[in-house]
Amino acid sequence: MESKYILAKLQYDKEKIEELITRQSRRVGQVFPKKMEQEFCSKNLERARKHVEKYLWGGILSYFMFMLVMIPSDYWIIDQQYFAHDFVQCVVGLVNGGLCLLFLFCISYFPKLRAYFAQASMALMFWAIISIAWTTITVKTIAMQHQAMAIICIIYIIAPLITGVKPIQILMTGLSAASVTILLFVALDVEFDAVVLGRILFGICILSYVICHMIFARERMIYLYSMRARISEKMHRIHNSELLHLSQHDDLTKISNRRSFDEMMQVFYEQTRQDQSALSVLFIDIDYFKKYNDFYGHQKGDNVISSIAKSIKNAIRHMDFVARYGGEEFVVLLPETDAHGAYAVASNIYKAIERLEIPHAESLVSNYITISLGITVYRGEADLSKEELLSIADQALYRAKELGRNQIYYQSMGSNISESNFMRS
Numbered sequence: 001m002e003s004k005y006i007l008a009k010l011q012y013d014k015e016k017i018e019e020l021i022t023r024q025s026r027r028v029g030q031v032f033p034k035k036m037e038q039e040f041c042s043k044n045l046e047r048a049r050k051h052v053e054k055y056l057w058g059g060i061l062s063y064f065m066f067m068l069v070m071i072p073s074d075y076w077i078i079d080q081q082y083f084a085h086d087f088v089q090c091v092v093g094l095v096n097g098g099l100c101l102l103f104l105f106c107i108s109y110f111p112k113l114r115a116y117f118a119q120a121s122m123a124l125m126f127w128a129i130i131s132i133a134w135t136t137i138t139v140k141t142i143a144m145q146h147q148a149m150a151i152i153c154i155i156y157i158i159a160p161l162i163t164g165v166k167p168i169q170i171l172m173t174g175l176s177a178a179s180v181t182i183l184l185f186v187a188l189d190v191e192f193d194a195v196v197l198g199r200i201l202f203g204i205c206i207l208s209y210v211i212c213h214m215i216f217a218r219e220r221m222i223y224l225y226s227m228r229a230r231i232s233e234k235m236h237r238i239h240n241s242e243l244l245h246l247s248q249h250d251d252l253t254k255i256s257n258r259r260s261f262d263e264m265m266q267v268f269y270e271q272t273r274q275d276q277s278a279l280s281v282l283f284i285d286i287d288y289f290k291k292y293n294d295f296y297g298h299q300k301g302d303n304v305i306s307s308i309a310k311s312i313k314n315a316i317r318h319m320d321f322v323a324r325y326g327g328e329e330f331v332v333l334l335p336e337t338d339a340h341g342a343y344a345v346a347s348n349i350y351k352a353i354e355r356l357e358i359p360h361a362e363s364l365v366s367n368y369i370t371i372s373l374g375i376t377v378y379r380g381e382a383d384l385s386k387e388e389l390l391s392i393a394d395q396a397l398y399r400a401k402e403l404g405r406n407q408i409y410y411q412s413m414g415s416n417i418s419e420s421n422f423m424r425s
Contacts, residue, residue, distance in 0.1 A: 007238055014231045021224045024217070032220065040223050041166060044216070048164020049117045052108040056162070060101050067094045077147075082140035090144065093135035093151075100128045104162070121163035122173045128155050129177035129201075130184065137197070138190055149200050156204040160212035167212040174205035250324040252302055253309035261323035261331060268321070268333050269378070269386045276380040280334035280342030281389065283374040283397035284312065284349065287405040289328040291362035292369070304358055304369060311352040316345055331393075339377050339410060346373045346408045370406040372397060381413065 023031040032040060078086045107113045107120040129152060136148030160170050178201035185192050248260040256264070272279040286292075286308060293301040305328060312322050312330055321333040332349070334342050350373060358369040374396025378389050396411030403409065 007235060010231050010235050010238075014228060014235070017224055017228045017231065021221070021228070024220055024224060027217075040220060043223070044219050045118055045164040047219075048162060049108045049114060052104060052162055056101060056105045056108070060098065060105060063098050063101055067098065077141065077143050078139075079141045086139040086141050086144055089135050089139050093132050093148075096131050096135060097128070097151075100124055118163075118165050118169075121159075121165055122169055125155070125159045125163065125170075125173050126177045126180075129174070130181050133181045133201075134184065137185075137192060149196075152200060153204045156208040157211060160208055160215055167209055167216055170212045171205065171209040174208055175202070178202050178205055250309075253306050253324050255309050255313055256321065256323035258323065258325060261321075261325065261333075264321050264323070264333060265386060265390070268335050269389070271335070272378060273380045273382065277336050278338045279378045279380075280337040280339070280345075281376050281378065281393040282332040282334065282342065282346055282349070283325070283393045284330040284332065285372050285397055285401065286328040287365060287370045287372055287401075288360065288363045292360055295362045307356060307358065308353060308369070308371070311356060312349050315348040315352040320345065329397075337377075339375070339412075342375050342377060343408065343410065346375055349373065350408060365404065365406040372400040372405045373408040374398070374400050375408065375410045376413065378413065384413065 020031060078090075104121065104124055107117055107124075113120070132155065133148070133152055136151055137145055139145060139148070156174060159174075160167070163170070165173075178198075181201060182194070182198065184190075185197075248256060250257040268279050271277075286304065289301065289304075292304065305324075309322075309324060309330065312332065316322055316332060316334075319335060320337075321335075323331055325331040332345070334345055337345070350371065353369065353371050356369065359367065360369045361367070363370065374393055376389070376393045376396050378384065392411055392413065396409050399411065400407050400409035
């Protein structure tokens with residue numbers, strides 16, 4: 001019953017996810033409920049942080065190699081009349097860029113700083129745009145100024161890829177940095193082309209915002225697909241678990257069935273032979289059950305079987321195994337249990353059934369439902385097969401019924417039926 005409720009809940013959740021997938025595929029913006037959006041943004045930010053932690057160190061090394069190439073090549077690009085000023089500006093800009101990457105790596109790597117990754121990412125983007133714009137655009141060489149524009153564009157584009165922050169945060173940070181850069185240049189009376197720089201800073205800022213929106217839309221779809229896959233996997237596991245349970249348990253009594261018994265019997269049998277320990281086998285049959293069915297009806301008979309199965313299960317130990325062997329017959333396996341221990345467990349079962357006091361007017365031995373029990377003990381004898389062991393246990397039950405039912409009978413391995421020990425309850 002509980003699994004059906006869980007499956008219904010999972011199916012409902014899956015339908016909601018599929019509805020969101022359909023809506024998300026039709027637009028780029030947010031379609032998530034507020035709580036899901038918060039969870040998605042949190043996980044997306046954490047994913048970006050982990051990527052930075054894992055891969056940015058390699059990026060820093062690559063950037064260092066890039067500096068080794070850029071610095072000598074700047075020597076040939078810079079006008080000789082501005083060489084000292086422009087070269088220093090370029091070196092400072094490159095070093096500043098490397099330090100920004102190193103700072104971002106530290107924020108993502110050290111546990112105490114990870115909580116501030118989003119704020120640090122936006123602050124770093126803000127600083128990188130202003131500082132690199134200042135150190136590169138203020139050079140005198142025209143070719144270097146063009147190179148500076150390209151560097152600023154790269155910063156705006158890679159920011160959404162590595163920070164993991166929301167598109168609106170990227171937009172606000174980018175616009176703020178662009179505005180401060182323009183105001184700084186004006187305040188310090190720096191000579192620059194306001195139209196070109198404005199187009200670059202504000203134009204690429206909008207492009208960065210669009211790129212971030214596209215990244216988030218893709219990540220939202222991946223997030224939804226992964227959620228649907230997880231739900232489907234849970235449903236699949238529950239279905240498989242139910243199928244396994246049905247294949248191993250009797251539908252009426254809810255205890256193990258014949259198939260499950262055969263598997264467990266093989267395990268206990270081999271373990272007993274290996275350890276040379278004792279394995280007791282109990283066969284149990286409800287006395288005059290056909291007469292009960294004929295008199296009270298099959299529905300009442302099913303109720304009796306269920307009640308007895310429950311009583312047997314409650315009367316045995318946690319290490320023991322019980323199964324419905326067929327019809328009104330049950331079997332109990334008692335690992336590491338000798339004849340005395342087996343008789344004690346059998347007595348518990350017998351008394352538990354006796355306490356049920358289920359009326360049986362057609363019984364020839366009692367006014368209530370009774371059982372017959374046959375016991376045998378296997379001690380790892382190499383010359384005795386599993387089938388022979390079960391046959392001896394079945395003989396013990398047959399002998400209990402032959403001697404009048406409503407009793408426990410013990411059949412030893414080394415004796416024949418006429419020499420077996422008989423124990424009347």
